[in-house]
Amino acid sequence: MKLPAVIRAAPNGRAQRRWPKRAVLLLVLLLGAAAGGYWWWRSGPLLPPGIASGNGRLDADEIDIDTKFAARILTLFADEGDMVKSGQVVAVMDTQDLQAALKRDHALVRQAQRTLDEAQANLLQQESVVKLARQELDRTTYLVPKGFATVEMLDQHRQQMDGAVAAQNAATERVGEAQQALEAAQHSVELDRVNIVDDALVAPKDGPIEYRVANVGEVLPAGGKVFTMLDASYVYMEIYLPTAEAGRVRIGAEARIVLDAYPTHVIPAKVVFIASQAQFTPKTVETKDERDKLMFRIRVRIDPERLKGHEEIVRSGLPGMAYLRTDPTVARPSNLQPSPAPKLQTAP
Numbered sequence: 001m002k003l004p005a006v007i008r009a010a011p012n013g014r015a016q017r018r019w020p021k022r023a024v025l026l027l028v029l030l031l032g033a034a035a036g037g038y039w040w041w042r043s044g045p046l047l048p049p050g051i052a053s054g055n056g057r058l059d060a061d062e063i064d065i066d067t068k069f070a071a072r073i074l075t076l077f078a079d080e081g082d083m084v085k086s087g088q089v090v091a092v093m094d095t096q097d098l099q100a101a102l103k104r105d106h107a108l109v110r111q112a113q114r115t116l117d118e119a120q121a122n123l124l125q126q127e128s129v130v131k132l133a134r135q136e137l138d139r140t141t142y143l144v145p146k147g148f149a150t151v152e153m154l155d156q157h158r159q160q161m162d163g164a165v166a167a168q169n170a171a172t173e174r175v176g177e178a179q180q181a182l183e184a185a186q187h188s189v190e191l192d193r194v195n196i197v198d199d200a201l202v203a204p205k206d207g208p209i210e211y212r213v214a215n216v217g218e219v220l221p222a223g224g225k226v227f228t229m230l231d232a233s234y235v236y237m238e239i240y241l242p243t244a245e246a247g248r249v250r251i252g253a254e255a256r257i258v259l260d261a262y263p264t265h266v267i268p269a270k271v272v273f274i275a276s277q278a279q280f281t282p283k284t285v286e287t288k289d290e291r292d293k294l295m296f297r298i299r300v301r302i303d304p305e306r307l308k309g310h311e312e313i314v315r316s317g318l319p320g321m322a323y324l325r326t327d328p329t330v331a332r333p334s335n336l337q338p339s340p341a342p343k344l345q346t347a348p
Contacts, residue, residue: 050327054239061231084203093199102192116178123171133164207232246296248326255300259320268338273299
């Protein structure tokens with residue numbers, strides 16, 4: 001009897017069955033598909049109707065730390081990757097010219113103060129002259145009707161009184177002018193101090209330094225950029241949704257962000273911006289339907305309270321997915337519930 005093609009005699013005399021190559025290949029494909037489906041089911045959230053999603057990249061607001069005046073960089077106190085705090089000095093510009101101007105304005109203040117003192121002393125003197133002239137005028141006015149003084153003496157004393165009052169008014173004006181000159185000199189000193197303080201560049205927010213654009217010794221114009229930092233309190237992701245889904249999203253709606261680097265960590269967020277006009281689908285966006293050629297840009301922002309104390313881990317450019325609830329009555333699936341905030345690491 002002739003054996004089938006798939007059965008051959010084994011070395012030990014027993015028959016051994018070999019599977020055809022096609023059957024083995026089919027079995028491998030089925031196993032691979034099952035494994036891939038299981039992985040997708042475990043890693044990708046199952047979205048019920050009423051929840052939209054879109055892919056994007058994590059980003060944070062960039063803040064340029066610029067110079068206020070044209071100056072030379074004297075010292076740098078930060079570098080790329082450093083974590084800085086709000087109000088921390090990150091660079092100091094050369095202020096020799098401002099220091100010289102401050103000394104000059106201090107001298108002008110002292111000079112204006114002396115001028116004011118002289119004007120006030122002159123005013124006191126003129127007030128005494130007016131007082132004496134008024135007394136003589138009053139006395140002469142009393143004596144003329146009694147015949148003890150002439151009308152000519154009364155006219156002389158009246159003219160002296162008028163001259164003394166005019167001199168007093170002029171002295172009062174000079175005091176006012178000297179006071180204004182002193183205040184102007186003091187304002188110049190205050191301005192010099194403000195400009196010197198402004199030449200110490202400070203970080204306006206908490207966050208990491210992303211770029212250092214200039215180095216020590218470089219002369220920068222007014223508005224010259226020295227650093228670019230990230231605002232660790234404003235971290236967001238922008239996604240694009242088709243009209244049918246974007247029209248049901250509202251400002252302030254809750255959202256969730258899942259980064260590719262941390263697929264099991266769900267970050268709570270909130271919708272803070274919805275574009276008023278549609279635009280062409282960006283190349284980096286994967287649409288569910290190829291017919292959706294126009295998309296609306298939507299920004300979801302991570303809760304700033306969640307970011308407090310974790311500014312050092314803020315990074316931009318990390319890809320991920322954002323999930324938005326277009327129907328507020330739909331319950332979120334369990335795998336989109338927010339994860340606990342990471343614990344702060346304290347120094348031992």
